[in-house]
Amino acid sequence: MQLPMSLRTGRLTLRQLTAADLPVLVREIGRWEVAQWLIHVPHPYSMADAEGWLAITCARRGTGTLLHLVAVPDGGAEMIGAIGLDMAAGGEGEAELGYWLSPASWGQGLGTEMAQAMxxxxxxxxxxxxxxxxxxxxxxxxxxVLKKAGFRIVRVDPLHPRGLRGGPAPANIHRITRTAFEANHDHA
Known part of the structure; x- marks a missing residue:
């Protein structure tokens, strides 16, 4: 399967992570107000973590199991967030969506824009x-963000694995199906 190299939204370009993005990635993911919500991301976040993530995104893109893109606003030079679909995390034909946005970009609808595009x-x-x-x-x-992107909460997992954040904790499990998406979008 050929994964897209980039996507466009009304105000963003979603493109592949590059080595030039790593200092911004370290700075933004290193902010506790971002990291506290991310299950599988170490905190503090180091340049070695970022380099490892770049290698993972490149390798998994090649196998078709991960589509990971960074968000750059129109007219901007630095990434302001990232979003990805992990095809290895779900069942056959399914994926898990993950994303983050830098605090300076919160409250502007950009997370919703990223999620809808992905x-x-x-x-x-x-x-x-x-x-x-x-x-x-x-x-x-x-x-x-997920509600605006068409997801619905299908269950609350009382013991969702928290990865590097410690023991299991509750998580809202959101889901959208192709059928629900197509019912709400012109797919001509």
Whole structure:
């Protein structure tokens, strides 16, 4: 499967992570107000972590199991966030959506814009049948982003693995199916 190299939204270019992005990645993911919501990201976040992530994104793109793109605003030079579909995390034809946005970009609808573009890509270009996302119930902004992108909470997992954040904790499990997406979008 050929994964897209980039996507465009109304205000953003979503493109592949490059070595030039790594200092910004370290700075932004290193902010506790971002890292506290990310399950699988170490904190503090080092340049070695970023270099490892770049290698993972390149290798997994090559196998068709990860579509990871960084968000750059129109007229901007630095990434302001990232979003990805992990096709290895779900069942056959499914993926897990993950994303983050730098605090300076919060409250502007950019997270929703990223999520909507990636969901459309997942169904139209990648051929997925469903996409899920796990979100801390206290992360109201992220829960709202997913709702605006067409996801519905299908369950609350009381013991979701928290990765590097410690023991299991509750997570809202959001899901959108291809059928639901197509019912709400012109797919001509």
């Amino acid at each position: 969901v459309a890509c997942g169904f139209r270009d990648v051929g997925l049948s469903a996409i899920e996302a796990a979100v801390d119930p206290m992360n109201h902004a992220s829960n709202n």
